[in-house]
Amino acid sequence: MSAIAVDSLYKVFGKGARSAVAQLKSGTPRDQLSAKNVTAAVIDHNWSIEAGEIFVVMGLSGSGKSTLIRMLNGLIKPTSGTIRIGGVELGSLSKRELRRLRREKISMVFQHFALLPHRTVVENVAFGLEIKGLSKTERLERAREAVELVGLAGHEDKLPAQLSGGMKQRVGLARALAADTEILLMDEAFSALDPLIRQEMQDQLLDLQSKLGKTIVFITHDLNEAMRIGDRIAICDGEVKQLGTAEDILMRPADEYVAEFTADVDRTRVLTAEAVMEPCGTRDTSAFPKVESDVPVNELYEPVLSSKAPLLVVDDNADPLGVVTPRSIIKSLSYDPAAEHGTAIEEERQPA
Amino acid sequence: MIEYLRNWFWTYIWKPLPDMPFGDWMESFIRWARDAWATGFDAVDSGLEFLYVHLADGLLWLPSGVMVLLFAAVAWAAKGWKLGVGIGLGMFVVAWTPYWEQTMQTLSMVLVSAAIAILLAIPLGIAAAESKAFSAVARPVLDFMQTLPAFVYLIPVVMLFSVGVVPGIIATIIFAMPPGVRLTELGLRQVDREVVEAGQAFGASPARILARIKLPLALPTIMAGLNQVIMLALSMVVIAGLVGGGGLGSVISGSLGRLDIAAGFNAGLAVVLLAILLDRVTQGLSDRTPVARAAKLAR
Numbered sequence: 001m002s003a004i005a006v007d008s009l010y011k012v013f014g015k016g017a018r019s020a021v022a023q024l025k026s027g028t029p030r031d032q033l034s035a036k037n038v039t040a041a042v043i044d045h046n047w048s049i050e051a052g053e054i055f056v057v058m059g060l061s062g063s064g065k066s067t068l069i070r071m072l073n074g075l076i077k078p079t080s081g082t083i084r085i086g087g088v089e090l091g092s093l094s095k096r097e098l099r100r101l102r103r104e105k106i107s108m109v110f111q112h113f114a115l116l117p118h119r120t121v122v123e124n125v126a127f128g129l130e131i132k133g134l135s136k137t138e139r140l141e142r143a144r145e146a147v148e149l150v151g152l153a154g155h156e157d158k159l160p161a162q163l164s165g166g167m168k169q170r171v172g173l174a175r176a177l178a179a180d181t182e183i184l185l186m187d188e189a190f191s192a193l194d195p196l197i198r199q200e201m202q203d204q205l206l207d208l209q210s211k212l213g214k215t216i217v218f219i220t221h222d223l224n225e226a227m228r229i230g231d232r233i234a235i236c237d238g239e240v241k242q243l244g245t246a247e248d249i250l251m252r253p254a255d256e257y258v259a260e261f262t263a264d265v266d267r268t269r270v271l272t273a274e275a276v277m278e279p280c281g282t283r284d285t286s287a288f289p290k291v292e293s294d295v296p297v298n299e300l301y302e303p304v305l306s307s308k309a310p311l312l313v314v315d316d317n318a319d320p321l322g323v324v325t326p327r328s329i330i331k332s333l334s335y336d337p338a339a340e341h342g343t344a345i346e347e348e349r350q351p352a
Numbered sequence: 353m354i355e356y357l358r359n360w361f362w363t364y365i366w367k368p369l370p371d372m373p374f375g376d377w378m379e380s381f382i383r384w385a386r387d388a389w390a391t392g393f394d395a396v397d398s399g400l401e402f403l404y405v406h407l408a409d410g411l412l413w414l415p416s417g418v419m420v421l422l423f424a425a426v427a428w429a430a431k432g433w434k435l436g437v438g439i440g441l442g443m444f445v446v447a448w449t450p451y452w453e454q455t456m457q458t459l460s461m462v463l464v465s466a467a468i469a470i471l472l473a474i475p476l477g478i479a480a481a482e483s484k485a486f487s488a489v490a491r492p493v494l495d496f497m498q499t500l501p502a503f504v505y506l507i508p509v510v511m512l513f514s515v516g517v518v519p520g521i522i523a524t525i526i527f528a529m530p531p532g533v534r535l536t537e538l539g540l541r542q543v544d545r546e547v548v549e550a551g552q553a554f555g556a557s558p559a560r561i562l563a564r565i566k567l568p569l570a571l572p573t574i575m576a577g578l579n580q581v582i583m584l585a586l587s588m589v590v591i592a593g594l595v596g597g598g599g600l601g602s603v604i605s606g607s608l609g610r611l612d613i614a615a616g617f618n619a620g621l622a623v624v625l626l627a628i629l630l631d632r633v634t635q636g637l638s639d640r641t642p643v644a645r646a647a648k649l650a651r
Binding site: 070073075099100101102103104106107108110111112114115116117118127128130131132159160161162175179185 | 544546547549550551552553554555556557560564565568569641642643645646647649650
């Protein structure tokens with residue numbers, strides 16, 4: 001059973017939303033709907049997330065990603081379609097049951113932190129536990145643990161106004177972690193932070209995730225961020241344009257829209273040895289230095305330059321997969337999906 | 353031609369209209385209400401009278417010298433020692449005038465009416481913030497309460513409650529309540545949407561979101577409303593004096609009749625100093641709310 005599953009999910013804002021959905025279903029593009037003043041935010045989403053996965057929804061502003069994440073915890077009702085959280089359909093729940101589900105299963109981290117300014121760090125972190133009805137001593141104790149987990153030990157009794165942006169968002173993250181839910185929704189959680197702090201927070205999130213194994217839905221408009229933290233990425237513009245791993249999206253963009261996004265991604269951090277290798281051919285590879293297939297390209301420069309022979313890419317069982325040469329790296333990195341996309345489609349049409 | 357049109361209008365359009373009846377309707381409604389709800393009005397009358405009399409007695413129980421020190425202590429606690437000294441000096445001047453007793457009567461009238469006004473205003477403000485329909489209905493009613501000249505509603509109020517301190521209190525409540533409602537609504541509507549959403553996302557019930565998130569965050573604005581309510585209440589004392597409300601208002605309206613400049617000035621001075629006391633103390637309290645203190649830290 002999937003942790004989260006959505007099925008033909010639509011959300012249209014404005015009067016005449018239902019007929020707009022019917023039109024969308026019959027294939028009308030979102031900018032040609034007959035009813036004026038309707039905005040199609042989420043169009044025909046069908047996907048599911050397994051427990052323990054980091055699922056990134058990436059899109060520009062107005063692509064419906066904030067609407068989508070708010071539908072996952074029932075803050076916004078879908079116009080049509082279903083959402084299942086751990087097999088339970090949200091539409092079938094009463095308001096009370098929905099609140100209970102939010103208390104026990106889903107927590108959320110907000111773009112602008114959404115902290116209570118008059119409460120100290122530890123009191124803010126305890127907020128979710130307070131709503132769950134824990135006693136004061138117990139919730140403060142668990143809040144302190146969460147504060148320590150995100151590396152804010154020593155700042156427990158400060159007020160949010162005394163913290164920097166990155167520290168505030170750590171409080172937001174600690175609040176979500178303290179609630180101890182399986183699912184974590186992160187709405188542009190790092191977008192308001194400076195680039196350096198943002199990277200630090202991404203690392204910390206990955207580090208925490210390796211310990212905690214939550215199911216995370218992460219919303220962002222930054223493809224580099226998406227590629228860095230996402231196990232799978234859904235690129236959205238109302239509808240899902242492409243859903244896949246970072247490498248899928250970078251090497252095999254589904255259409256021009258996706259290809260344009262990938263143009264300014266730092267490919268050396270996302271692509272791995274496996275992605276830039278060429279076939280071994282008939283060469284004798286036994287003397288070549290070996291690299292693991294999942295090493296990112298930016299860690300290959302040094303070994304590939306210091307070795308006269310190509311590098312041999314091996315899988316987990318040390319079986320050879322291919323070879324990496326300076327030429328193969330340059331070739332893969334200079335690949336411009338936006339320019340080549342037209343030919344890619346033609347190739348697909350030819351019988352394999 | 354124009355002459356003809358004018359005659360035509362006055363003869364055929366305007367003349368058939370009966371006499372404008374709104375005033376008569378109001379009068380018969382008030383007369384009817386006086387008889388129909390007599391017990392209710394009596395209860396309100398004696399309740400307010402009771403509150404006023406006991407509060408005034410309490411304020412006059414101690415000698416004025418001790419009270420001056422007490423007021424200074426309250427101001428100190430609310431803001432700091434500077435305000436404490438200033439208020440102490442001000443109240444000393446008030447105690448020096450011949451009108452200490454009247455000042456305390458006015459103060460208790462202001463406190464009783466402001467307390468009732470804010471107790472009514474906060475729930476109404478909450479309702480207006482939660483419901484757009486209620487807000488749309490409340491707004492013109494509040495405008496009406498605030499702009500209708502006070503003398504106009506003093507007439508029916510005196511008719512319902514007879515002359516004395518109670519009609520003054522009622523008129524003051526009507527006049528002073530609107531900013532309490534408006535600022536409560538404003539404060540609640542200004543609460544950051546994302547913080548409210550955080551409450552919802554963690555599964556808090558609407559009542560809890562109101563009590564734990566919205567009201568604490570709106571408190572500085574609500575306190576500004578309380579300040580406005582109290583200042584408006586004080587501005588009504590002179591008018592209340594006209595209907596036998598006692599206190600400084602009676603002194604002032606009496607000195608107006610006798611052209612007694614000295615008495616009028618002394619009582620006026622007491623009103624001003626009382627206003628400063630009430631304004632600075634409530635402002636001090638509003639700066640002491642947790643949210644306002646946290647905001648100060650951010651600067």
